[in-house]
Amino acid sequence: MVSTLRFQMLTTCGTGYGLVLGLLALLAGAGLAAAWYMESQGHWVTGMDNQVVWGLPHVFAVYLILAASGALNAASVSSVFGRTDYTPMARLSGLLAITLLIGGLTVLVLDLGRPDRLIVAMTYYNFKSIFAWNIFLYTGFIVLVAVYLWMMMEPQMNRYTARVGLIALCWRLVLTSGTGAIFGFLVAREAYDTAIMAPMFIAMSLAQGTAIFLLVSTALFHWTGYRLDDERITRLGRLLAIFVLAVLYLVLLHHLTNLYVAQHHGVERFILLEGGVYTVLFWGAQVVGGSVLPVWLLLSHRFSVRGSVVTAALLVVFGGLAQLYVIIIGGQAYPLNIVPGYRLQSSFFDGVIAHYTPSLPELALGLGGVGVAGLLSILALRVLPFIPVAIPTPSSVKER
């Protein structure tokens, strides 16, 4: 197949572009302001306390990190699995992987109690901690994908793209397992403490990354006047459906296994039945709205291709956020069973469901990460050629 594939930079300057840029700048600015407020006043101004120590910012941060890992899918499919019809989208895929990760890390670092000690975090390491490993995995990923993009963009280096792509794919798997292991390695909490967190997070990253990539690429290509043909969208949509089903399978497996563990009956009853907002989010937003509904939309041919794929992707994104909210916050809200067989009560909120209400600074910080990711993406799109010019159709052979 011979076809000319060129890339170019983003050149549009209209009001739509200005609005998007303005919105992203507003989000990023609000995030930075919130971080300054939280750092100067102390975390008492947030909804996080000694019971729920990780809140909405961490939901956003982990989401962005997972989406970053999964956004590299299109590039992996094209380089490693040889599907050259995805090659036009590969550069954007690599870019999103970097910028989403930077956005997520920004939120994580700015939420620290001592963000001024970032240099300490980068020089003192306890290698038994998965968090310490993650610092290397995340920063290494950024460097690796930058190299990957270089391989894709520099014609003389194109022959190395497949090899670097394979390394990036393996690195992603380790990185995402490491992110899941943050929770999976915690023996203390009944909602965590399970090896399934690692593969579940891998599946989640595949689903969320594909969803975000679909949304960004269809929007960007539509906006810049390039047509992404229906067949490619349908195939990406089907891939998304498979990933969402994989997540659903692992989630069901996790909860079903827990139901056989008498020790975990309490937390299961909490999440699945009596947890109030967590139960609603689990069943309504995660399972039905974020998994069953989008899969049906993607696999049934009832509606228009573009409409159903975009709607499904949006539903998957909200379902993913809800899932992380249930995991991260719901898992902390359930009280620790410090003395099994006894009901506990104390001045330190032992034995009671912790009440967590997200606060405005936390929401601003989380969205600030999205803003940072968006601004970095737009900056990169303007200075380097990421946008494909002529996307060849898969089955045709064009000679120009």
Next chain:
Amino acid sequence: MAKDLPQDSQRRRLLARTAAGGAILALAPGVKLAELALARDEDDPASTQVRWGLLVDVSRCADGCDACVSACNEEHALQTTGRPRTDPQWIRKADLVDETTGHTLSMPLMCQHCEDPPCVDVCPTGASFRRADGMVLVDKHTCIGCRYCMLACPFKARSFVHEEISGQRSYSPRGKGTVESCTFCVHRVDQDRAPACVERCTELGHGALIFGDLNDPDSEVSDRRGSAPSTELRPDLTLNTGVRYSGV
């Protein structure tokens, strides 16, 4: 630092022990100090020859008494802000109700100073660490305030400092943005004194808290643990905690 000759420090140790031994005899019975058999000089590092432990005799722990909590709060200048959800608590009294029999108890809960602490495993910078003599501490110079250790602790022992604080004691530095927990009053123990909670409980005559060297077979804490059954919290986790409870 000027280095002493070995015989000088040995002589000093002997003199210190004799003097302290005399002081112990002169004190009122029941006031227990940290075991002096392994008293160390200020320039000797803590060693694994000692393992500090605490025995909580729940049968002597009175319902409604929180003397240990007030002692700790005073010792470390822990202040309430009127926002209990974010206030630090290094030790708290927990009221327990047996789910099947309805039997009630009350006992203090604090950092259990595990031998295999989950909080130490997860700390990315190594700020959460276990000293050679068994104390699990936070090096607040390297703590970045990520709160991962708070997630990892099975006993919810750690607190995060949610706002700027003032009035710190010189021996107990603490500040906004770092994580803290019971230190077994390491500043006292290093001076051969008992932790504040133990001292207060003993002074008031309750005697529910016994502190000492678990590696010393002659210490009271070893003696009591050897003579009556005691349990660690969450025994299923096999953390080999330094704090044990008898009467639960």
Next chain:
Amino acid sequence: MTLVRSTLTGILSMVLCSGTGSGASADINLPKYPRGQGEACVEPSEVMRRDHYEYLMHHRQVSVHLGVRTKRHSLVGCVNCHVAREEDGNYLPVNAPGQFCQSCHEYTAVKMDCFGCHAAVPDTLVRQ
């Protein structure tokens, strides 16, 4: 080329010569701080000025991680000696403007992290 070299030489000589003999101008406030207690510090002043950070960093490592609590280089020792008192007897924090630590740190524009956690005054009321 010769023009460039001569210009550079001219600039260099101006910069180098301006420092000699002029001393501190009347506008610059050198640090002024209350005198500490006793005859002298535990180390000579010139040594302390340069190296107090090294002493503190080493001491914090051995005291926190090893439990070595020698007094010579302890921060508590510094505060106890160098803290000043007001007329009514109250201690002035060593990191307050014009006090021992802060006056030099403000002059050199080096931010201190110590007293967010460490007490800047000696302990006053101790129970019993």
